[in-house]
Amino acid sequence: QVQLVESGGGLVKSGGSLRLSCAASGLTFSDDYMSWIRQAPGKGLEWVSHIGSSGTYTNYADYVKGRFTISRDNAKNSLYLQMNSLRVEDTAVYYCARRSMSDCSDGTCYSYYFDYWGQGALVTVSS
Amino acid sequence: SSELTQDPAVSVALGQTVRITCQGDSLRTYYASWYQQKPGQAPVLVIHAKKKRPSGIPDRFSGSSSGDTASLTITGAQAEDEADYFCNSRDSSGKVTFGGGTKLTVL
Numbered sequence: 001q002v003q004l005v006e007s008g009g010g011l012v013k014s015g016g017s018l019r020l021s022c023a024a025s026g027l028t029f030s031d032d033y034m035s036w037i038r039q040a041p042g043k044g045l046e047w048v049s050h051i052g053s054s055g056t057y058t059n060y061a062d063y064v065k066g067r068f069t070i071s072r073d074n075a076k077n078s079l080y081l082q083m084n085s086l087r088v089e090d091t092a093v094y095y096c097a098r099r100s101m102s103d104c105s106d107g108t109c110y111s112y113y114f115d116y117w118g119q120g121a122l123v124t125v126s127s
Numbered sequence: 128s129s130e131l132t133q134d135p136a137v138s139v140a141l142g143q144t145v146r147i148t149c150q151g152d153s154l155r156t157y158y159a160s161w162y163q164q165k166p167g168q169a170p171v172l173v174i175h176a177k178k179k180r181p182s183g184i185p186d187r188f189s190g191s192s193s194g195d196t197a198s199l200t201i202t203g204a205q206a207e208d209e210a211d212y213f214c215n216s217r218d219s220s221g222k223v224t225f226g227g228g229t230k231l232t233v234l
Contacts, residue, residue, distance in 0.1 A: 113160035
């Protein structure tokens with residue numbers, strides 16, 4: 001049974017920093033791409049970042065690039081999101097999710113999807 | 128553009144069929160996946176790679192795609208299907224976009 005458990009959320013002032021963690025179990029964590037996805041209160045889902053299985057590959061949404069850093073520790077089955085220079089608009093529930101891929105040909109996978117999700121960690125940035 | 132557009136709200140009578148759509152240029156190349164989210168819960172994957180259904184998802188959920196539009200169809204909608212539905216796709220740079228979501232009401 002796959003479990004993803006986020007921690008580290010809380011209240012922080014604009015300009016401050018916070019580090020989220022995600023503890024994974026029930027999957028071969030070191031083989032998996034992982035992602036952070038957020039959802040502002042009453043709003044839709046917004047992809048934040050993903051990281052390759054070894055940690056070498058990372059990708060970020062433009063609205064967090066340069067402020068957020070995704071990382072992982074495969075020995076601890078853990079995913080992290082370091083969030084710096086936080087803004088009020090970063091207020092959201094942050095979900096940890098496994099990113100899977102399918103329908104691959106010649107090095108390109110045409111489907112990216114998120115098949116396991118944590119319950120989320122609330123980050124509130126005040127002005 | 129990597130934007131994905133969904134109708135904000137759709138309603139369906141109990142037991143009837145409803146289609147939820149997701150439109151965007153990226154869908155001409157890359158495949159859509161769909162998620163169901165109920166209040167206070169994390170999203171659940173219901174369709175991936177246009178039309179593949181994960182184990183445990185009822186077969187009344189199906190997916191299709193044509194041109195720049197992907198569709199999620201619920202055949203014989205049940206009361207428990209009332210939820211928000213989101214699509215996602217990737218773009219050529221490996222980034223991911225979600226649609227704005229569709230609130231499904233089962234009447």
